[in-house]
Amino acid sequence: MSKVALNRAMPIFRQRKRRKINLPLCECFFAHLRQSFSSHSSSDAEDYRDSDAHTPQSDNYNDARNGFTSDEEEEDDIPLARGIFEGGSEMGSYKQGDATYHILIERLVSSGQFSAMKKVLNRMRKEGRVLQEKLFISIIKSYGNAHMPNEALSFFYEILEKYDCKPSVRSFNSVLNVLVQERLFNEALQFYSDKKAAGIRPNVLTFNILCKALCQCNRVDGAYQLFQEMPTWHCDPDVFTYTTLINGFCKLNRIEEAMSLLDEMQADGCFPNTVTFNAMIHGLCKRGDMIRALKLMDNMLLKGCTPNEVTYNSLIDGFCKQGKLKKASKVLHQMMEKKCIPNTITYSTLINGLCKLGKLDDAAKILSGMLERGCRPNVFTYSTLMSGLCKVGKVQEAIKLWDEMKNSNCETNAFVYSALIDGLCKGGDINRAKELLWEMSEKGFIPNVVTYSSLIDGLCKASNVHDATVVWNEMLDKGHVPNAFSYSILIHGLCEDGNIEEATKIWKNMMDSGCNPDVVTYSALINGLCKAGRMDEAVTLLDEMLCKGCQPDVVTYNTLIDGFCKQNNIYRAMDLVDEMLHLGCDPSFRTCDILMSGLRQCGKIDNAGDFFEELVFRLAKKGRIHGASTVLEALLKKGFVPDIYTWTITVKGLCNLRKVYRAIDDCCTKVYG
Known part of the structure; x- marks a missing residue:
């Protein structure tokens, strides 16, 4: 501890190196300093550890403003030798020893010893020493570094009321910055x-x-x-003001x-x-307005x-x-021609676009x-490519x-593990996927619902529904809330396994939990009911x-049509075709195959030609040419050989559609080059 005390004392003597040193006084100083620091440094550290820096901050602004207390009753015995300040002649309003006090305060606040700092300030005030605003600003900033915003706010009001120093806008801005x-x-x-x-x-x-601060919380x-209030205070916005708002x-x-x-901004001369x-360029690229982004560059x-x-990077990301x-690669070449070195973000963006x-x-x-x-690639670079693979x-x-x-x-993350587990499951390597899940948990990465x-x-597709249910229960036990996709997977697996009762139970749990089923979830349970x-x-x-x-999709309708066809209820199946056409859902090849089999x-296979020709006609009349061409194919x-009218209406619609697409392509070529 004595070495620390000596190190703190050295700047005092460096500042006075041109003066003749009083050796007896120095010996007195060091002796007192050793004694003082041995008795005070540990207690000051304890004061800091027990201070409000480690307790929840008060949210009440007025509490912070009115919360400072008087230090009159505190012990003013600070770790300083009185003798070092005695015997020096006064130099105007600045007394010998003021700089020493300032240095000591800065050392104390930088090490978080705010209690000791307050004692030094009290002693300076009692001795009538100079208290400069830059010292108070340093203290405020130190409160900010220690994450003690309420103390910084309280101290600002103490500056005038207790230390008789009127704070300027510099102190005000320091507190403002700490709060932000x-x-x-x-x-x-x-x-x-x-x-x-x-x-x-x-x-x-x-x-x-x-x-x-306001832009950070989206209160633009x-x-x-x-910004509009600035002229009333005779403040001209600078480039930082405009950039923040933009x-x-x-x-x-x-x-x-x-x-x-x-x-x-430019009209005002800024x-x-x-x-x-x-x-501005990033905003335009994010919106997809690449033409204006290039013009702005x-x-x-x-x-x-x-x-x-x-x-x-913004332009490359926008094009990707x-x-x-090709446009993104062109920007990359332009970047290198301008001697601007691509970084990890540049390459990662391109890799993501290619994947x-x-x-x-x-x-x-x-x-x-x-x-x-x-x-050097980062975790995003690797994870993007691994996910794509x-x-x-x-x-x-x-x-x-x-x-x-x-x-x-390269440090990994939960996303990489999840991508690999998903890939292994899709590839059928369930055992390796389980090993990765265990390794993921061992390394402190928490598997999420997606994982x-x-x-x-993977387990359901491997017909291991029992283990899938075990993993499901483990997910619930660890506090993860399933989403619609999770429910759809398990319900589909249970239905495929023939366990419709358990699937129905999971469905009810889903509804009770407030999770709204989507088209995939509905289709999964409808499929199970139809199979049963x-x-x-x-x-x-x-x-x-x-x-x-x-809105049901073609998969939903195909499941129901197939169910009715298997029960020889072809008329109910045809009613569903009418319903799907009315709701704007076009039949697929699978729909046609199911109906043919039915x-x-x-x-009634002899009536198939007439039925499908009428279907083509209805679709073409409504301008749904893709659906009509699918049925015709x-x-x-x-x-089956369609009649001339069916051919004519379908081919005519396709030709008109191609004209539209060609016009769109020509327009895009003229605009984008």
């Missing part, structure tokens, strides 16, 4: 509203702090209102307002910087702003999301090129990439589905 950093946005606004009572005149930094209109508008997809503000343009260059990796990989289009080989080449250029069944390649990722000491659902789905021959219950469930606004089973595959 702790995300106490309402308290920050309340503090700002008290500026008149505190005698503070806000400056541009005050408004910038508040605008940033409030930030814009503050970014806030773009995050909420209010692009036109952001563009208007950018124009206003020139946007690279960050401003990047915020051209404007950026004309204004003398150099695009950086953030600019190019639209599936325009979404199924171009996994190209994605793997990008990863190899990335490594060759010395750019798993989706197309290339699980072994994904596992190989997984091993490569672990060997490169469990993947394993349950319980057609009345299946139709009742279809009616319930329609009443709740859930008609043959009932001995099914007819041809089954050996």
